[in-house]
Amino acid sequence: MAAVSPLLDGVSGRYFADCNEAEILTKTCGNRYEEMSLVAPWAIDPAIAERLWEVSLELLANVK
Incomplete structure (x- = not known):
């Protein structure tokens, strides 16, 4: 829905x-x-989402 x-x-x-x-x-x-x-507060925290994005990009940059 x-x-x-x-x-x-x-x-x-x-x-x-x-x-x-x-x-x-x-x-x-x-x-x-x-x-x-219910949703955990950390799951909707914009600062945590931004950090996750940054770490993900760093990890992908190192993939060969």
């Missing part, structure tokens, strides 16, 4: 579960199903 819904046209960089935007995980849940509908 997230890939084709006109309601999400132009929306990018978000996590979805059960046709809804995932809530940010603030504490550990005891229910594994609930955990699957």
